[in-house]
Amino acid sequence: MKKIIFYRLPSGKSPVEEFLDSLSGKQAQKVAWVLELIEELDYLGNNYLKNLVNTDGILEVRVQLGKDIFRLLGFQDRRECIVITNGFQKKTQKTPRQKIRLAEERKRDYLKRRRKE
Numbered sequence: 531m532k533k534i535i536f537y538r539l540p541s542g543k544s545p546v547e548e549f550l551d552s553l554s555g556k557q558a559q560k561v562a563w564v565l566e567l568i569e570e571l572d573y574l575g576n577n578y579l580k581n582l583v584n585t586d587g588i589l590e591v592r593v594q595l596g597k598d599i600f601r602l603l604g605f606q607d608r609r610e611c612i613v614i615t616n617g618f619q620k621k622t623q624k625t626p627r628q629k630i631r632l633a634e635e636r637k638r639d640y641l642k643r644r645r646k647e
Contacts, residue, residue, distance in 0.1 A: 531571050537615040537636050549617035560595045588635045603633035613640055
């Protein structure tokens with residue numbers, strides 16, 4: 531069983547929570563359902579969770595509700611923990627490079643701050 535946590539800025543704010551708050555009730559409900567699946571199931575295939583190639587270990591959580599497509603990016607910290615760093619509504623075929631770079635930057639920040647604890 532995995533545990534999903536949301537990345538927090540040094541100020542304590544969570545960009546992921548802010549993204550989820552911007553969604554409609556049904557959209558947020560679908561994202562929460564997919565996150566629960568990831569936490570509870572050992573294997574999901576690429577339908578809901580995918581490793582992005584040519585990145586610094588970034589994972590992509592994939593959510594679709596009708597024509598709306600959402601992505602949450604993050605990384606695996608230790609074996610049982612996934613840290614979600616950012617989310618966005620997908621409007622193009624490829625995941626935007628700037629979103630991946632943001633996830634990689636937040637991963638480095640998270641790991642650096644965790645080492646200091």
